[in-house]
Amino acid sequence: MKKLFQKKKETVDLNRRSFMVGSASAGLIMAFAPTLVSFDLSAAEAVSQEAFSPTIWWHMTPNGDVIINIAKAEMGQHIGTALARIVADELECDWDKVSIEYVDTDKKWGFMVTGGSWSVFQSFKPLSQAGAAGRIALIEAGAKLLGVKPGSARAEKGRVIAGSNSVTYAEIVQKGKFNRTFSADEIAALAIKPANKRHLTGLNQDFKALDIPTKTNGTAVYGIDAEVEGMVYARPVIPPTRYGSEVRKVDDSKSKKVNGYLGYEILKDPSDTLQGWVVVYAKNYPAAIKAVDLIKVDYKKGETASVSEADIQAEGKRLVSSDSTGTLFVDEGDVAKARIEAKESIEGLYTTDTANHFQLEPLNAVAEFKGDTWYVHTGNQWPSLTLPVLAKALEVPQEKVVIKPYYLGGGFGRRLYGDWIIPAVLTAKAIGRPVKLVFTRADDSLFDQSRSASTSLLKASFDKEGNFSGLEQAFAAGWPTKTMAPDFMPPGVDGKGKVDPFSASGADHWYSMVNHRARAINNELAQKTFTPGWLRSVGQGWIVWGLESFIDEIAHKLGKDPVQFRLDMLDGKGKQAGKAPESVGGAKRLRNTLEVLAKKVVNIKLGKDEGIGFAVSAGQERTMPAWIATAAHVHVNRQTGKITLKKLYAVVDGGLIIHPNGALAQIEGSLLWGASLALFESNAYHNGQVRSTNFNTYLPLRMNDMPEMDIEFVDSDEFPVGLGEPGVIGVAPAVSNAVFNAVGVRLRALPMKPSHITSVLRT
Structure with a gap:
């Protein structure tokens, strides 16, 4: 980075x-x-x-x-x-x-x-x-x-x-x-x-x-707490499509009956971030909520108004199935030759559903103009990305916009690119007074930068002696960086285009392989249906899900223990030796975490239909690896298909640990986020928008599903690395591998649902 x-x-x-x-x-x-x-x-x-x-x-x-x-x-x-x-x-x-x-x-x-x-x-x-x-x-x-x-x-x-x-x-x-x-x-x-x-x-x-x-x-001040003198309250009307919607006419006759309703604005956004937006403003927020519920907006919908989750997944499958799509992210050895000379090969198609941020504090911003400067009161993760867009939307120099910081009630990547601020500042500019714009939970969900549904196709070759000889991985999804920060996209190794590094990291793993190719593909249907977002662990969360599950498949094909198979490839040779300061020791440090973890769980007695699965990861990127070995202990109910995650184990080498309690909290939180994505969290696009807009239908991990956790940090004086996201990465493949070890069912779709298991066991 x-x-x-x-x-x-x-x-x-x-x-x-x-x-x-x-x-x-x-x-x-x-x-x-x-x-x-x-x-x-x-x-x-x-x-x-x-x-x-x-x-x-x-x-x-x-x-x-x-x-x-x-x-x-x-x-x-x-x-x-x-x-x-x-x-x-x-x-x-x-x-x-x-x-x-x-x-x-x-x-x-x-x-x-x-x-x-x-x-x-x-x-x-x-x-x-x-x-x-x-x-x-x-x-x-x-x-x-x-x-x-x-x-x-x-x-x-x-x-x-x-x-x-x-x-x-x-x-x-x-x-x-x-x-x-x-x-x-x-x-x-x-x-x-x-x-x-x-x-x-x-x-x-x-x-x-x-x-x-x-x-x-109770003295902490979050963005949603911010107030300024003379402000009015606003709520957006979310258009039917993220892109291409146009407002034909607005009927606010029923909204006018709401006590406190002041009016609406049809926003014109010079930055072209918002398309087809109407914002209602009122004397108080309850009035703004009611007025939006009553207002009628006639739209010309964008071209993605009929797009479904199935459409996005089908396009992903088409893309990964073709050798001519995408850009090479890794190309080592001669994968094509290994494929031609292979005696046998296996492949696996791994998918993930759309997932959303659902941060506790819904999106909000207060915008006011004082003197010659715009002041925005909100919590924002990436001001240096957001400020130029705000300036463009307001048609003012960037130095005339200041974001005042507040605590964020959850970010997880959603508050990196501050697109929600734009309707606040444009409304304030249009009506000439300060505006506090707050999204309801449903508004927030519909405007979320979803983690794109993804598709990964992995192929392994085995030579005439039956040895593992090559790995190919093709993976497709919507790319956050392509829309929100295109300058951060480097060229692919084949020179055939640019790649979103945050939607490819993890495919450049730390295993030593003679022949290895990874191809990153942008799913353009997803890209134009919504703004794909950076969600905690970003691409690693779905790319390593397929990779680490497939590593187990290869090991079982070879008749080898999956842990030993990994250890053998984590030899730290060549580029896998790492470099100073961020990855001194390279793959050998990852190997050490797995060795420590394997010893920790070796004597666990498993009950009927129980299994333990392993995964290793080195997120967030190769330029900042946090070495983590993860194990999941599960029980599977053969009749219902329910997976009970009994315990998660993680051995973490994050270099020097700056704030031990904070580091522990980060790993605990990320492991639970990983468990939630692995077993529960799922959304679906329907008619161009997400179907689930609140917690009654979007179902993250609940308290009664909480696993025990055993987290061990390696005592190290090496350069410290980040720990906020990496714990997410290994959970899903560890659970999947544990399920296979428990009941012999190989799961290849996230979240892992009971029906995925029962459909196999009953055949």
Whole structure:
């Protein structure tokens, strides 16, 4: 992912930046210097004049309090705590004096995105260096106050110590003068602490989270809580098709009878994101809800008005069945030759239904125009993607739009691209007053960026001696990145087009195979029916579902134990050796997690119709692998087909664990999300829209279906990687493989339904 970010002008290139540590009225400030060379101002002058760009990492008040700025979205993952720990550990400050502030979208903060499980991974090095540079500056100033050389002083928990004498950080800030610039070379030379020197990060550390108290005492402010003076309430009328709908006429005669109804607007969107939109506004939200229910809009529907789930699946099957479709994502060895020379071959077609986000907090935004600037109050995961579209819709320069941050009541990828903000700002612009637009659950569902239905065809070849000789994987779905962030799509390895990396990752697995080909195909019918979305684990969730289930099929064909078969291919040779810093050890680390897991479950006594299945995964991408081995213990009722997920096991190597409680919560949540997608969550497109729009028909995992969980983290000092999404990936194939081991039924469709089992057992 790093290469993709380097395409963006806003990106912080640490190789060309230097750090400044300077004094100001607020105390001590740590910031980026604009350039490495030709910097005319001293650090102290630059800080006092705010002549720095793009990010102020943190500042320390005269009483020693450390305020760390968080340019990420908080949506339940406690990212503020994790990032603050990184800074505070290197800074050697007192954790009780640390607080966090979430920042708005001012350009000084640079490129802003919270997704892909990237936050800790991408922030670890610069935040560690920012903390270390601050510590050095404090030691230098503290040593001067103590009358010793910096080399004979050390920092520890908010004090600079020299022999039996010490001075607090607060005293240093009050008495010392800071005017220190660290060049890029000096920054690169700053060593990050080894594990045995850490006091705030690592598996054995347990300190209070900074962002939990407000969530438990009711003071946390979410986007849906935002209010501004003089605002009206609005609700959208969702058109019958995502694209191509046109409003012919509107009849609001019944809506006018609703007390508080103010009117409606037919939106014209210069960004062309919204097509055929009507928004109703009222004095209060209940009135807006009622008015939309009563309003009648006559539409010219778009071309996908009759598209069904079956149509999308049929198109996916057609696409993967042809050798001429798509773009090669992996092409190693000679798969075609292996196929021709094969004595035998097997294949499996794996599918997933449409799935939706259904985040707890429905979409919402408050839009107001003040002075010459538009202010948006909402929770958004990817402001740097959203702001240009808002500016285009409003026909104003991007610097005239600011997103004010709020907690997100669930994101899971839905709040990356902020398309729901557009109707809020356009309505506010049309009526000339602030607007708070809130989607009902049904509105949210109909406008959701669904995880596309998917189809994967896998083929394995076996040579004349019966050995496994080649793997082909073709997979088709709607691509989120194609619609929402096309600049992030690299060319395929065959040069025949671009590929959505988030809809292909996982096919570039860590197994050593002589012949391996993976072909990514865009399902254009899905693409034009709705906006495909990034949903927690993204493409890995459906691509590895097919891959890891099929690996078991290959092992059984060879008469080998599926665990040993995997271990044999996780040899860490060639490209599978990994690289520094993100994947040191490569496939051997994944192998280790599977070995640990296999020993953990080897002595479990299975009852009748019970089985244990395994899967390995290395999400989110090869450039940021979290090594996870997953096992599922299931019971299958042969009469009803019901699968009971009794227990999930996961052994996780995520490198250095920054915030242990947060990491555990992330893995627990992602395992349960994976279980929900594996066994329950399913939607279907009908007449161009999703059929299920609320929890009475969309059925995620319920409390009575919760499995036990056994999660073990590998103690590691390797580079930390993201853990928000990777736990999802291995659950479905582990469950499927367990079902096969329990009753001999191979399941190839998600979610795995009782009817899938009974239809086989009764034949």
